[in-house]
Amino acid sequence: MHSMETRRKVERIVVHVVLIFFSIIMLVPFIWMLLTAFKSVSEATQIDPFVIFPTVWTSEAFSKVWSNMNFLLLYKNTLLLIFWRVVCAVLTATLAGYAFGRLEFKGKNFMFSLVLFQMMIPAQIFIIPQYLMVSKIGMTNTIFALVFPGIVTAFGTFLLKTAYMGLPVSLEEAARLDGCNIFQSFLFIMSPLTRSSMVALGIFTAVFAYKDLMWPLVVNSSANMMPLSAALATMQGQYQSNYPQLMAASAIACVPMIVLYLLFQKQFIEGIATSGGKL
Amino acid sequence: MGKGSKLSIRERAGAEKQKIQGMTRDKAAQYIWAYYKIPIVGAAVLIFLAVYFIRAFLNQPEDALLHVTFVNCYDDVSENSDFYKDFLAYAELEDTGEVIFDSNVFFDLSKDSDYANTYFQKTVAYLEAGTTDALICQETNMRGMAKGGRVLSLKDVRAAEIYEKYKDRVVDYTTKEGEVVPVGIDISDSPRLKGMKSYKNEEGCYLCVSAYIDNADQVEIFLDYLLSE
Numbered sequence: 001m002h003s004m005e006t007r008r009k010v011e012r013i014v015v016h017v018v019l020i021f022f023s024i025i026m027l028v029p030f031i032w033m034l035l036t037a038f039k040s041v042s043e044a045t046q047i048d049p050f051v052i053f054p055t056v057w058t059s060e061a062f063s064k065v066w067s068n069m070n071f072l073l074l075y076k077n078t079l080l081l082i083f084w085r086v087v088c089a090v091l092t093a094t095l096a097g098y099a100f101g102r103l104e105f106k107g108k109n110f111m112f113s114l115v116l117f118q119m120m121i122p123a124q125i126f127i128i129p130q131y132l133m134v135s136k137i138g139m140t141n142t143i144f145a146l147v148f149p150g151i152v153t154a155f156g157t158f159l160l161k162t163a164y165m166g167l168p169v170s171l172e173e174a175a176r177l178d179g180c181n182i183f184q185s186f187l188f189i190m191s192p193l194t195r196s197s198m199v200a201l202g203i204f205t206a207v208f209a210y211k212d213l214m215w216p217l218v219v220n221s222s223a224n225m226m227p228l229s230a231a232l233a234t235m236q237g238q239y240q241s242n243y244p245q246l247m248a249a250s251a252i253a254c255v256p257m258i259v260l261y262l263l264f265q266k267q268f269i270e271g272i273a274t275s276g277g278k279l
Numbered sequence: 280m281g282k283g284s285k286l287s288i289r290e291r292a293g294a295e296k297q298k299i300q301g302m303t304r305d306k307a308a309q310y311i312w313a314y315y316k317i318p319i320v321g322a323a324v325l326i327f328l329a330v331y332f333i334r335a336f337l338n339q340p341e342d343a344l345l346h347v348t349f350v351n352c353y354d355d356v357s358e359n360s361d362f363y364k365d366f367l368a369y370a371e372l373e374d375t376g377e378v379i380f381d382s383n384v385f386f387d388l389s390k391d392s393d394y395a396n397t398y399f400q401k402t403v404a405y406l407e408a409g410t411t412d413a414l415i416c417q418e419t420n421m422r423g424m425a426k427g428g429r430v431l432s433l434k435d436v437r438a439a440e441i442y443e444k445y446k447d448r449v450v451d452y453t454t455k456e457g458e459v460v461p462v463g464i465d466i467s468d469s470p471r472l473k474g475m476k477s478y479k480n481e482e483g484c485y486l487c488v489s490a491y492i493d494n495a496d497q498v499e500i501f502l503d504y505l506l507s508e
Contacts, residue, residue: 135410138339187317
């Protein structure tokens, strides 16, 4: 009995040590970013891997970056991008997911295979045709241009279709008997039951919108319409060797996501558990 | 007025109106919100979108007079730079944002992996949409672009004047089929680029015209500027 307890204790310690070790590995880039932001340029670029902490702590990089870049505007653009992408993705995926999951219509399987096919193609393939579309309607350098590729989502449609398929048919039948038409049974009976999947999709969409670099870089070249990701990428060219400023800007750019995570921590974890995906 | 009743829209509207008339203002508002919040929100969203798109269409900027992409350029060519201002003065243009020098593009097509590079994708999209008129780049990138057919043959009628004027600076690209196509103008010795740190290595510096350009007049003026003292 005693030896079993000791064994469990040892097992728990080993598990904790392994978890702490991997947590540290995950945290190192973040800590390195923060520490580099407080270094001087010469100290940040010197080749000595053992100098982790700054010898002289300076917040000069933060103040320079804050005055050089309009962070309030970048935050605004990023939040608008996230908000509209989440709204559009959840709305269209819910409607399409319900149609594919619960309704019978001609060509359903063929259309759904087209949705799945879209998931198998690399995103880069769509960049040029999407840019051509946005450019031809004269909407480059707008918030609409940023949101455009996220209006519909193949992954979201698939996720919500699976969620609707998991609901009992009797619920819908009862709603129909009570006089609901298709739209009413979707809106008042079925969609509230897929709330956790919608939240998961919303969180995935928000994270992907926040870290999306390629599309914002292509479609919005104006500094006034860039989200944080694209604005940080432009810094790399202009200040190629100024790592403290780059790291300070990256640290400031992390703030909205950290705040979002702290506010919706429970939903983030539920979202990952619901969809089985990784962020 | 049960759900699924066969009344026409006009009859239903009349019945609803009668119901509301018998209520106080607060009660009527509560009733409308309780039964019609989805159409109200939907209509508000539609109105917002309509206003947004109309405003965006009305305020959309004119096409740029000249858009040049500087590949792998670490110097400042933005609207605040001397280079930009010098060119405007040379071309006798007002600073109205109609000339765009985009230096936020970094790729190296000597590496196969860079064909998937974000900036390369951006450049291709800009060329195909007719956004970019000309590219300034190193030799390997020029050849990579020529291989994809994205830069104009300078023998094309659209670039005829440029070809005639700068015949001695033309750089050819030989296709797989053995066809020799003039694709770039060597501007490595450009007096205007002398002050820049970029384009100083043995790779040289070339100007290519977009294969999707309608009119290369502004590119010609820019080229004249680059090669003038």
